[in-house]
Amino acid sequence: MRIPYFQIVSFLLVTTLTQAQxxxxxxxxxxxxxxxxxxxxxxxxxxxxxxxxxxxxxxxxxxxxxxxxxxxxxxxxxxxxxxxxxxDYHFQTQFGYSGTIDAGGTLNGDVIIKGGGDPTLGSWHYPTTKENIVLTQLITALQQSGIKQINGRVIGDDSIFDTQSIPDGWIWQDLGNYYGAGASGLCWRENIFDIKYETGAVGSPVKVLRTSPAMPYFDFKSEVITSAAGSGDKSYAYLPIGNKSMYIRGAYAIDKAKKSITVALPDPAFDAAWRLTDTLKRLGITVSHDPESTVTLAAKAEQAPVISKTLTIISSPELxxxxxxxxxxxxxxxxxxxxxxxxxxxxxxxxxxxxxxxxxxxxxxxxxxxxxxxxxxxxxxxxxxxxxxxxxxxxxxxxxxxxxxxxxxxxxxxxxxxxxxxxxxxxxxxxxxxxxxxxxxxxxxxxxxxxxxxxxxxxxxxxxxxxxxx
The missing domain is CATH 3.40.710.10 (DD-peptidase/beta-lactamase superfamily)
Known part of the structure; x- marks a missing residue:
């Protein structure tokens, strides 16, 4: 016997309502x-x-x-x-210089990394954004332009964003740690780095062995105490703005295998400029002045110069x-x-x-x-x-x-x-x-x-x- 269409619809409706109820x-x-x-x-x-x-x-x-x-x-x-x-949105980082290049290949001016808000520059999450890949792109662009030495500075320019990197409402204890890394117009390595520990007997100080990557422009002061087995990682990094001394406070369990913490980088634009400067010097391309960022220039009442010649644009992975x-x-x-x-x-x-x-x-x-x-x-x-x-x-x-x-x-x-x-x-x-x-x-x-x-x-x-x- 053929079941009328309205009965089928009614049955399905009742079944759906019953399931929902x-x-x-x-x-x-x-x-x-x-x-x-x-x-x-x-x-x-x-x-x-x-x-x-x-x-x-x-x-x-x-x-x-x-x-x-x-x-x-x-x-x-x-x-x-x-x-x-x-x-499909892509962030873009502009790389270029101000000034002029003389016949001998000396740039009389500054090399500038101008950020476009890209959070992935130097990140390990993507094949094309890793630190060594990005640095190679920048150096290749400089070499192809004929620059053999720099009579000036490498500058990390993050001015596309405002100067407040940390949102209102974040708590002080979070700010120095990896999850509290602030926003920046020029990010670098996701604005974080690692601190490697050496624990001692329970109750004794925890020593800072090294950082990854090396952070020679920071002075680390550990007030962390080695705590009992099973107590975990309760250490936190604190970095006052404009201060080169990073304090680490709290406790770290004697039995933790990793023996390291990941902390926030307060001025990623400066670190990007520092890494490029250091790499250039190791390749024999001299840079006459220390690296700078928008923050360090502002402390001297200076602004980053405008790029007069763009050498390359680095695009992020798609959104x-x-x-x-x-x-x-x-x-x-x-x-x-x-x-x-x-x-x-x-x-x-x-x-x-x-x-x-x-x-x-x-x-x-x-x-x-x-x-x-x-x-x-x-x-x-x-x-x-x-x-x-x-x-x-x-x-x-x-x-x-x-x-x-x-x-x-x-x-x-x-x-x-x-x-x-x-x-x-x-x-x-x-x-x-x-x-x-x-x-x-x-x-x-x-x-x-x-x-x-x-x-x-x-x-x-x-x-x-x-x-x-x-």
Whole structure:
């Protein structure tokens, strides 16, 4: 017997509604259980789940509560950058000189590396951006121009960005460490380097053996104490602006195998200029003066000269590849560079504040209340950032039908067998991403603030809630 068409449609509709109700009920039960857990007694918890195709709300608990998102904010920054810059966007670094070259091949002027905001210059993440590759390109360009010696300086010019490298709201303890590396118009080696330790007996000082790469223009002062086995790395680097003395404070476990920490480079433009100067001298190309940067010149009330002759342009990998590593390794620097770049592309004064404003305005036009995007940065490192899970989920949903969505989806790490970006700062655990449930593609944002006890334990408890989406 042939079943009437309307009965088939009715059956499918009822089946879909039943599945949705079942998922909603399961999520509600799991969410309630999490809220009642002793670790979350005083916590603020929010979860929003949407149909990734239609934007229909599947589940919501406290969806409009403003919470610190930690690194899940990077999904918002990434999607905004894809929209405003384009997946094929390339940063460009200009290399050239001021002055003139005489008949003997002496440049009477300065060699200038003028940054374009590229976060990948000197980075190890891409075959074409590694430090030795970039330095070879620069040296080859100089040699092809006929320059045999330089009566002047090598200058790292980062003036395309403003002078405030650190966003308002970042805490002092973070700033000297790799994840607190500030933005720069001229980045170099992701604005970080390694300090190698030598531990002693428990309670004795930890010595600085060396750095990688060598940092001869820094004086390192270790106040780190060797701590008991199992206590981990609790050492932090501190570098006052304009001071060549880097202090390292805290404790480092006697049993840690790596015996090194990664710290922030406060003036990457200077380091880029220093590396090129050092390489040139080792190749027999003399440079008469010490390297400079926009920062060191400003201390002398000078500005970087304008490039009169461009020798080469170094292009970054396309934006889609940058965002891949931004999210895979949660690189705060990349997010902050993108935030300033969208302000630059919009023709606004370049600053973190203007980047936030550009981001807010983009989403305001698309129906998102800017009060749900109360932000201080693009990476989520600022503890004062506030955003709602409803807003994150809706921004995730807008990405699904974009041509760059597959690349963005692949940039999200795999946690708990789910493609999602994690976020963790003090007393914050968060996740945002996508999951397919019974053939239905979902997007979600989950945030917990102010939990107590073990981060690992509360993360596993949140995973139990998100397991209902599988």
């Amino acid at each position: 079942t998922l909603n009920q399961k999520l509600q039960t799991a969410f309630n259980h999490l809220q009642q857990d002793s670790q979350c007694r005083y916590a603020s918890i929010s979860l929003t789940v949407l149909d990734a195709t239609t934007g229909e709300q599947v589940f919501a608990a406290n969806p409009n509560m403003g919470l610190a998102p930690a690194s899940t904010l990077k999904t918002v920054t990434s999607i905004t950058a894809f929209n405003l810059l384009g997946a 889609s590849k940058i965002i891949y590593w931004l999210n895979k390794e949660s690189i705060n620097l990349y997010a902050e560079q993108l935030l300033k770049t969208i302000a630059l592309k919009a023709g606004k004064p370049v600053s973190t504040k203007m980047g936030v404003e550009t981001l807010q305005n983009f989403w305001k036009v698309r129906g998102i209340d800017t009060h749900t995007l109360n932000l201080y940065d693009g990476s989520g490192l600022a503890p004062a950032d506030r955003i709602t899970t409803n807003t994150i989920a809706h921004i995730l949903q807008t990405a699904v039908n974009q041509p760059w969505y597959p690349v963005f989806f692949e940039s999200l790490p795999l946690y708990n067998n789910m493609h999602m970006k994690s976020g963790t700062i003090a007393d914050v655990v968060a996740y945002a991403g996508y999951q397919t449930h019974s053939g239905r593609k979902l997007c979600f944002s989950a945030i917990i603030n102010n939990y107590n006890g073990s981060t690992t334990a509360v993360r596993q408890k949140l995973f139990k809630v998100l397991d209902e989406l599988k």
